[in-house]
Amino acid sequence: MTETSNAAKTVWPLSGFGDEVDPDPAIQAAVLLALGARHIEVRSAWGVNVSELTPEQVAELKAVLDSNGLKVSAVASPIGKVDIGLPVDHEVQRLRQIISVAKGLDTKYIRIFSFYPAEGQGPEDIREDVITRMRALAAEAEGAGVVLLHENEKGIYGDTPQRVLDIMESVDSPALRVAWDNANFVQVGVRPYTDGYAMLRPYLEYLQVKDAVMATGAVVPSGEGDGELDATIAALKADGYAGFASLEPHLASAFELGGFSGPVAFGVAARAFATLAAKNGIELS
16 A cells, blocks of 8 residues: 555664674764664674773763764663573673663663573573573663663574563563564574564564574575565554664674674665665655
């Protein structure tokens, strides 16, 4: 159905993982602005992970972004991307540091994960320990006035829709919500829209944009894989979603704490997503 000019526009704020473009925040900003984004997701700057940025570096980064007119959509932290055997307080202490980074960058969102099993353990073996840790993290976030976004990373406890739902229902905190990643679901054999959308939509507050091929797990531009991006985008629009869409292309390489694309591949990913968004009557800004 063709939308008329009088129809209310659907506008999603576009963001992207700056360190997938270049280690230098100034180059990150230039590329994102050229692609039409007004926000950036911060995972690292100058090659330094957000968990290790000093207050002086945070202030310098904020100045670079301010001078380019970019705001921060989220801090992409490595919280919970660790072995479940570490003490509860280990990640709570790291979260306190990252909350200070988020506040310095004027964002309420912090991306987190839900822990890796130790060797020989399965998800069911670590469930109680995961819930204990996620409750502690959510309590810390509530007290600080920030929102944690759980990403469905492959290999962690919350890598399938059912276990993500278990976390959300068990922790039951307004400070813990879902960062939805279609590609990561594909990489664990899940059809994202078909198998998980209705289940997790009540908690879905942030969209990480990438696609993947089921047979190989390879990450590809939006619409070129099995991530059901088109159906997901259409459903989000129909549901009135107005949150961020953050590009995380991973088109050149992926590694433990992130990935890299470079400016050219990042542009390919951005244009592929923009095509799907436009097809569904969504304006990116």
